[in-house]
Amino acid sequence: MLEANQRRRRHEASHKCDECGQTFTAIFSLRRHAQSHTGVRPFVCSIPGCRQAFFNQSDCRRHEKSTKRHKGLSHTVSVSP
Template identity: 45%
Template sequence: KYECHYCGKGFNRPSSLKIHLNSHTGDKPFTCSFEGCGRSFSVLSNMRRHARV
């Protein structure tokens, strides 16, 4: 198990923990590439959902 050192939540994969940590740090590494948008997201799937709209 991989545990969040901020809140103690457990994850089965280190990649899931890394994504979760963004919610604590405010990190938003995924940026929309649509010209003129530039909106950033902490979760890749949220950015992909945004891109469909």
């Protein structure tokens, strides 16, 4: 997958993660990625019965909008954009 990322890039990836070596074109992306190494997942799915947690809000929102991930659970929570 990393090779595919390299081919899609328009700018040189000059920011490198000290933990895993993954590279990024923007410092913001590196900082967001670094959160994944902490193990802290403060954003929890708001669908009743689902306890999935995420390290960033955008991943949590995308998950909450997915009805196939919540089969058998009440999917009545409206997620604002």
